[in-house]
Amino acid sequence: AQSVTQPDIHITVSEGASLELRCNYSYGATPYLFWYVQSPGQGLQLLLKYFSGDTLVQGIKGFEAEFKRSQSSFNLRKPSVHWSDAAEYFCAVGAGGTSYGKLTFGQGTILTVHP
Amino acid sequence: GAGVSQTPSNKVTEKGKYVELRCDPISGHTALYWYRQSLGQGPEFLIYFQGTGAADDSGLPNDRFFAVRPEGSVSTLKIQRTERGDSAVYLCASSLGTENSPLHFGNGTRLTVT
Secondary structure, three states: OOEEEOOOOEEEEEOOOOEEEOOEEEOOOOOEEEEEEEOOOOOEEEEEEEOOOOOEEEOHHHOEEEEEHHHOEEEEEEOOOOHHHOEEEEEEEEEEOOEEEEEEEOOOEEEEEEO | OOOOEEEOOEEEEOOOOOEEEEEEOOOOOOEEEEEEEOOOOOOEEEEEEEOOEEEEOOOOOOOOEEEEOOOOOOEEEEEOOOOHHHOEEEEEEEEOOOOOOOOEEOOOEEEEEO
């Protein structure tokens, strides 16, 4: 069975500082990996995804993530955080194919940004 | 264009009652998904429709939960004999149904069972 672990429940950074959110997955084959962001009262928004190819993927809002098969990780990064980035972030893994949208999510990391 | 619409946004019901939660997907999206998000957790997959048929209902927790999509557009998630443990935010998402087509999530229905 596939699973996702986000080790950090809550992270606080100062505006302008760099950010890295950790994600570790367990999956038997080549995973489809995603990062979503959820602001209070809002739906989930896709930040970026990895299927194959270049292991460093670029997303919206200046985010990027790197797939490291040897570490079963897919960490999310941003070089300079803005106050508007405060939200909850979810990493997810899927099987692709006909089950493309059937995702297993981590429990999320809440990001607080201090001015 | 309009996104995925879920109604109601909030629903409070008493234990044992029946509830229906509605999802209006983006027009033209053939795939529709229901997820459940409990407090402090990530979303959990419930069921997936491709067109009118349930392609995968392996995430439904028990037979009190049922979902339909009779015309391949609007979907209704139905919960019978609600229990306090059913309290959660129920999320709906739709997509074009092809691989690589992104999921578009609605804002969810917050269900509270008292």
